[in-house]
Amino acid sequence: MTVTQTGEATLIKSIDPTLLDSDRRVAADVDCFQCGYNLRTLPATGVCPECAGAVADSLRRPELYRASAVWLSGLLHGVRCLLFALLQLAITAAAAVVVRFAMPAVGLAGLAGLGAVMFTLVGVACLTAPERHRHGQLEREHWRQAARWSPPATCGLALVTVCIVGIFLPARVSLPVSVPFAATVFLGLVVSPFAVLRYLAILLRRTREAALARLAGHAAVALLTLGIMNFLHALLPLFTGIQALHQFRDLRLIVVGLTGLGYLVCGLLSTYVLLRSRHVFSQALAASESRRVRSD
Numbered sequence: 001m002t003v004t005q006t007g008e009a010t011l012i013k014s015i016d017p018t019l020l021d022s023d024r025r026v027a028a029d030v031d032c033f034q035c036g037y038n039l040r041t042l043p044a045t046g047v048c049p050e051c052a053g054a055v056a057d058s059l060r061r062p063e064l065y066r067a068s069a070v071w072l073s074g075l076l077h078g079v080r081c082l083l084f085a086l087l088q089l090a091i092t093a094a095a096a097v098v099v100r101f102a103m104p105a106v107g108l109a110g111l112a113g114l115g116a117v118m119f120t121l122v123g124v125a126c127l128t129a130p131e132r133h134r135h136g137q138l139e140r141e142h143w144r145q146a147a148r149w150s151p152p153a154t155c156g157l158a159l160v161t162v163c164i165v166g167i168f169l170p171a172r173v174s175l176p177v178s179v180p181f182a183a184t185v186f187l188g189l190v191v192s193p194f195a196v197l198r199y200l201a202i203l204l205r206r207t208r209e210a211a212l213a214r215l216a217g218h219a220a221v222a223l224l225t226l227g228i229m230n231f232l233h234a235l236l237p238l239f240t241g242i243q244a245l246h247q248f249r250d251l252r253l254i255v256v257g258l259t260g261l262g263y264l265v266c267g268l269l270s271t272y273v274l275l276r277s278r279h280v281f282s283q284a285l286a287a288s289e290s291r292r293v294r295s296d
Contacts, residue, residue: 015059020044031066032058064206064280067131069288074126075203076281081123082196083274086267088116117155124151124196140202146195150187157184185234190227194220197270200277207284212276219269226262229255 021027026039035051039058042048046055058066092113128148161180197220204213233255 015044015056019059026055026059030058064203065284065287067284067288069285071129071131072281072285072288074129076278076285078123078125078127078129079274079278079281081119081126083271083278085116085119085123086271086274088113088119089267092116121151121155124148127196128199140199143195143199143202146191147199150192150195154184154187154192157187182231182235185231189230189234190224193227194224197223197273200273204277204280207280209276209280212273212280215269216273216277219266219273222262222266222269226259226266229259233259 019026019028019030024044026042026044028040030039031037032039032048032051032053032055035048035053037048037050039048039055042055044055044059047053048055048058064072124147128144130144157180161184164180197216201213201216201220204216207213233252
């Protein structure tokens with residue numbers, strides 16, 4: 001049923017203006033949420049020629065709900081893997097606390113840390129998979145690339161650092177590890193967490209969860225701040241020497257305690273964001289699959 005002229009202005013205001021041309025016709029590849037028909041060139045106040053569903057209903061749905069089921073399934077798998085990675089990190093932290101009291105905790109911490117790395121790599125790869133047949137905004141694409149490649153780059157630089165140590169340590173020569181170590185710490189503690197959460201916030205902006213998107217953005221900024229603090233703390237021995245650090249032992253313990261507390265709060269916040277994101281992506285996937293079933 002077409003919209004009356006009286007309510008047409010109100011209807012147009014409720015639709016994203018970037019989806020319409022000057023004649024108020026659909027100017028993008030938007031699928032009908034009932035049957036999957038491409039609504040491009042149809043008037044915003046009209047109906048779908050296949051199922052008679054209102055075009056406006058499809059235009060007013062959140063953008064993420066119009067994505068393909070395959071891509072949404074990848075987002076859901078990525079969020080689940082990142083949740084598993086956070087669980088592994090929690091196990092690693094707990095094992096590190098008791099490591100001096102129980103030697104088997106060393107092996108547990110190593111296995112949990114390795115599991116966290118593997119789950120993070122798989123989760124980020126699924127979460128940042130390109131959306132086929134759609135050209136994302138420039139900001140979205142830049143953050144997607146940063147989130148996608150910073151974790152593998154961190155692992156690669158860590159392997160380079162380990163290889164350098166393995167080559168030069170037996171020879172008892174000066175270790176040229178400053179540059180790769182600094183790059184590894186910077187990517188792992190600063191760039192990767194910030195880029196992944198920033199990209200997740202951009203994805204959530206494509207839903208009606210504006211508050212959750214802002215929360216993900218705040219978590220990204222908090223992790224960025226903590227990452228920079230940890231980065232500077234990790235590089236301190238390279239500039240002051242090991243002996244000089246003993247003079248500021250108490251101050252360093254306070255800094256380590258505060259950053260540890262900050263990471264605990266950010267970890268809980270990130271877990272909440274990921275759990276809510278899993279629910280949002282599940283809803284979007286269910287809507288996409290329901291639309292595909294109706295079209296079949």
